[in-house]
Amino acid sequence: MNIHEYQAKRLFARYDIPIPGGDVATTPQEARQIAEKLGVPVVVKAQVLVGGRGKAGGIKLARNPDEAAARAEEILGMDIKGLTVEKVLVDEAADIQDELYLGVVLDRGNKRVILMGSSEGGVDIEEVAATSPEKIVRVTVEPLLGLREFQARQLAYGMGLDKGLVRQFVGIAQGLYRAFMENDASLAEINPLVVTGDGRLLAVDGKMNIDDSGLFRHPEIEAMRDTAEEDESERLAREAGLSYVDLDGEIGCMVNGAGLAMATMDIVKLYGGAPANFLDIGGGAKADKVAAALRIILSDPRVKAVLFNIFGGITRGDEVARGILEALSEIQTDVPMVVRLVGTRAEEGRQLLADAKMITAESLSDAAQKAVAAARGQLA
Amino acid sequence: MSILVDKNTRLLVQGITGREGEFHTRQMIEYGTNVVAGVTPGRGGQEVAGVPVFDTVAEAVEKTGANASVIFVPARFAPDAILESAASGIPLVVCITEGIPALDMINVVTYLDEKGTYLVGPNCPGLITPGECKVGIIPGNIVMPGPVGIVSRSGTLTYEVIWALTARGIGQSTCVGIGGDPVNGLRFIEVLELFEKDPQTEQIVLIGEIGGTAEERAAEYIKANISKPVVAFVAGQTAPPGKRMGHAGAIISGGEGRAEDKIAAFEAAGVPVAEHPEQIADIIAEMRS
Numbered sequence: 001m002n003i004h005e006y007q008a009k010r011l012f013a014r015y016d017i018p019i020p021g022g023d024v025a026t027t028p029q030e031a032r033q034i035a036e037k038l039g040v041p042v043v044v045k046a047q048v049l050v051g052g053r054g055k056a057g058g059i060k061l062a063r064n065p066d067e068a069a070a071r072a073e074e075i076l077g078m079d080i081k082g083l084t085v086e087k088v089l090v091d092e093a094a095d096i097q098d099e100l101y102l103g104v105v106l107d108r109g110n111k112r113v114i115l116m117g118s119s120e121g122g123v124d125i126e127e128v129a130a131t132s133p134e135k136i137v138r139v140t141v142e143p144l145l146g147l148r149e150f151q152a153r154q155l156a157y158g159m160g161l162d163k164g165l166v167r168q169f170v171g172i173a174q175g176l177y178r179a180f181m182e183n184d185a186s187l188a189e190i191n192p193l194v195v196t197g198d199g200r201l202l203a204v205d206g207k208m209n210i211d212d213s214g215l216f217r218h219p220e221i222e223a224m225r226d227t228a229e230e231d232e233s234e235r236l237a238r239e240a241g242l243s244y245v246d247l248d249g250e251i252g253c254m255v256n257g258a259g260l261a262m263a264t265m266d267i268v269k270l271y272g273g274a275p276a277n278f279l280d281i282g283g284g285a286k287a288d289k290v291a292a293a294l295r296i297i298l299s300d301p302r303v304k305a306v307l308f309n310i311f312g313g314i315t316r317g318d319e320v321a322r323g324i325l326e327a328l329s330e331i332q333t334d335v336p337m338v339v340r341l342v343g344t345r346a347e348e349g350r351q352l353l354a355d356a357k358m359i360t361a362e363s364l365s366d367a368a369q370k371a372v373a374a375a376r377g378q379l380a
Numbered sequence: 381m382s383i384l385v386d387k388n389t390r391l392l393v394q395g396i397t398g399r400e401g402e403f404h405t406r407q408m409i410e411y412g413t414n415v416v417a418g419v420t421p422g423r424g425g426q427e428v429a430g431v432p433v434f435d436t437v438a439e440a441v442e443k444t445g446a447n448a449s450v451i452f453v454p455a456r457f458a459p460d461a462i463l464e465s466a467a468s469g470i471p472l473v474v475c476i477t478e479g480i481p482a483l484d485m486i487n488v489v490t491y492l493d494e495k496g497t498y499l500v501g502p503n504c505p506g507l508i509t510p511g512e513c514k515v516g517i518i519p520g521n522i523v524m525p526g527p528v529g530i531v532s533r534s535g536t537l538t539y540e541v542i543w544a545l546t547a548r549g550i551g552q553s554t555c556v557g558i559g560g561d562p563v564n565g566l567r568f569i570e571v572l573e574l575f576e577k578d579p580q581t582e583q584i585v586l587i588g589e590i591g592g593t594a595e596e597r598a599a600e601y602i603k604a605n606i607s608k609p610v611v612a613f614v615a616g617q618t619a620p621p622g623k624r625m626g627h628a629g630a631i632i633s634g635g636e637g638r639a640e641d642k643i644a645a646f647e648a649a650g651v652p653v654a655e656h657p658e659q660i661a662d663i664i665a666e667m668r669s
Binding site: 105143260 | 455456479481482483485486487489505517518519522532533534535536537538539540543560562587589590591593594597613615616617618619620623624625626627628629630634635639656657658
């Protein structure tokens, strides 16, 4: 789960990381009031859960409250990469002398948490990694020891930080590490970490991703979930306990198992189609879950064919078939459907579906080719 | 021969009194696995499917000589269950449970590495040595004994590949599902090393997916250390960046974890990459003819 910049920064502040004064506005009037209260030039920043807000025109400077209201007016309601801006953060504009990068991430390869720092802040760290990898300094945290001060200093010196700033930096690095660990984050990032004209470090931007598997012990973070930012289908799927990602294609896919679901999408593409979604019904799904999944797939008007690929292990073919029939008893649809059932109770499932006018397939390749043909209206 | 589990495996089931634990215990016994003990704290003295239940792993090991454990307990109790097995000296722990926080797993694998305990999973289907021993949930009816070793980050996708091989009359030495989480136990490299040493295994199938760099590392390792032919498959070529595709570990982030990079790494290492799962069996059949 991702949280907004303002949420991440408020969380950072609880770990003694200095952030600019500011607040969130949902109307231009509120933006004006915040700017008035701050009494200094401000930055108005779109709060959407995608990168590249600046380039998209979602971050603007305002010298006074009137300008803050005008900029907020422009930004609110703006579409950034398919997401509508519902909130802006109005922050004190910082006096920026230098921009650094500081991040805490999971190093999957080494099964450790690492900190990364760079003198090249304010740009995508992936870009720095690609163009000048020598400008990224890393330290690995040993689980038993946690982040030690010497490691934070190692980062600071490696980044070429001014000696007078090292103490501040060590505090910020330790705060960010604690924020990461105590909230089950998979990413905590300050970019840029700004050096101000008067020699202070300031977290001007903040980003935090939370490990979904850790959310059960962080109800306060779960409460930050911005359902307005969630795709409607993805929200419905999450509530039904389905794993779903909306895509742009025309072939709806329902599969048991994440790896098989990806492989099914890929084979659709291989045979000239495009998947409309990733959907994993999980292991041992019952009919009601399957029905919910089919309703979500069919609610996408772009879907021209549905491909069911079920390899039964703990998932039973007859349960899946019942779920399909349950959904189809409520929904009127002409969308052609290709079904491939293999494994546990596949035969019973096929019999249940015999009267439902479905296109059946034996192999995955056969199923994918039939789905692509059906989407083109070449199969009845 | 085979790897990790065989007819000498004496299996302990953690969470045996739960719905999943009991169901799969019966399935494993039906397949011929020697399930010697179950553990559920507070349920010691009971029996499930004819298997004695103990309160602690230590007691179960002492009384039954269990030398492998499989875990079917909910995510919030699973890290403790893994550690309990490792602390009790069990050399192989297989964790089926999905949804364990990644930061918990860092601590767990750090301890297990120190103990020298092998962990398969979490968030995995387990492993099976056809005709000998099934640990986990891989359907026993789709496998057959034979020469192909399989290692995979996925569950049902692995079944698909096993099924395609079996349908062609090509059996398997051992099938290992290492799991779809970002922080797990055995990786491709460790399992490849075991297959390389196993005399029964003649060809190896590696099933990867988007996220992380385990496939790239495996490709380098194969080039330098594996003499047996390997066929690879990478799921998620159509996955968009930044979106988690079901598995906690299946996400393209920070320019890392893309399918095309993984495929390129295998090709650079001389490992053929199948275009779709069923083609893996075609390539293996060709290698064997």
